[in-house]
Structure formats: structure tokens, C-alpha cells
Amino acid sequence: MGDNLARRFAARQVQLTADELEREAERLAVAARTYADEIAAGRHGSAHRLAQDAAALALTERRLAGMRDIAGLFDEEPSS
Incomplete structure (x- = not known):
């Protein structure tokens, strides 16, 4: 449940920053x-x-890129 909440939070932050951009x-x-x-x-x-x-x-574009990188970490497979 915590992972799902963190994913949703990250996705929302990315969306808000994309809207700001x-x-x-x-x-x-x-x-x-x-x-x-x-x-003229x-x-x-x-x-x-x-x-x-x-x-x-x-600056906003750099913030968005960073947020997308962080959000992408949720989709990576944990290393064994």
C-alpha cells in the first residue's frame, strides 16, 4: 500500500510540474x-x-526531468 501511495504521489507531482511547465x-x-x-x-x-x-x-524543465527520474525508480525491478 505504501508503494502504491508513493507512486501516486510521484505521478501527481510530475503532472503538476508538467502543467506548470x-x-x-x-x-x-x-x-x-x-x-x-x-x-518591430x-x-x-x-x-x-x-x-x-x-x-x-x-528551471521548471530541469525539475520535471528530475521528478520523472525519481518516478521511474518505482518502475525498476529491485535488484536481488
């Missing part, structure tokens, strides 16, 4: 569009903000 990717896409529009209009644009959004997205 999707939201951050959408936010980055909006920021990139806004930046491109500002540059001859305005300065906020490259710094765009870089911050990209860094946040990369």
Missing part, C-alpha cells in the same frame, strides 16, 4: 511575441524580462 511556456511565448512587436514598432523592448522568463522555463 506548460503555463510557463505559454507565458514565454506571449513575452516573446510582445518583445517582437515592440522591436521601433521601441526598445524588454530583453531582460524575456531572458528571465526563459530561465524560469528551463
